[in-house]
Amino acid sequence: MPTVPWQQLDHEMADDAEVVVMASRFRLHRLSQVPRFFLDALRVQRQAARSEGVVGLSLxxxxxxxxxxxxxxxxxxxxxxxxxxxxxxxxxxSRHRPAMASSEFVFYRLRAGELPAGWDDAYRRLAENEAAKKTGDPS
Structure with a gap:
């Protein structure tokens, strides 16, 4: 599994400062769409790493x-x-919208001192969000 490990980009935040965390999952229709999507995902990752206000990220x-x-x-x-x-x-x-079988996003808050955001927690939150959508639970 290719992973870009967590990069902590803002080291000056107080431990009790609150940050917005976003976890996302994208699923493609076809295996043939993977190489181009992966290259573009890396491009967006580089963009995010240079963006003002980013604290940390992983892919x-x-x-x-x-x-x-x-x-x-x-x-x-x-x-x-x-x-x-x-x-x-x-x-x-725009380029990859037709290739998407599904996409989901969850947003939550952590304290800066709790970073790096954990993948286990992100997977759990994404699964709960997906299950809630299937059952119609708005929470």
């Missing part, structure tokens, strides 16, 4: 499962939103 790829996951922490929602709207992220989203 996991499960190519044979056609699945990609991101985990990132941000000083605030505005910083995350600004990266989301910037290029190349916007172009990548």
């Amino acid at each position: 996991r790829a499960h190519p044979l499962r056609r699945e990609f996951l991101t985990l990132s922490a941000w000083r605030d929602q505005g910083s995350l939103n600004a990266m989301y709207r910037a290029q190349p992220h916007g172009a990548v989203m």
Whole structure:
């Protein structure tokens, strides 16, 4: 499983400062779509790493499962939103939208002292979110 390990990019936050964490999972329809998506995922990862307000980030790829996951922490929602709207992220989203079998996102808050955000916690939150969507539970 190719992984870009957690990169702590902002070391100056107080341990009790709150950060916004986003975990995402993308599943593709076909295996043939994986190489191009993976290259674009790395491009977006580089973009995010240079974005103002990013605290830390990581990327996991499960190519044979056609699945990609991101985990990132941000000083605030505005910083995350600004990266989301910037290029190349916007172009990548448009290019790969038809390839998506599914995509999901969860947002939660941690204290800076609790970083790095854990993959086990992110997987659990994504699974709970997916189960809630299937049952119609709005929580």
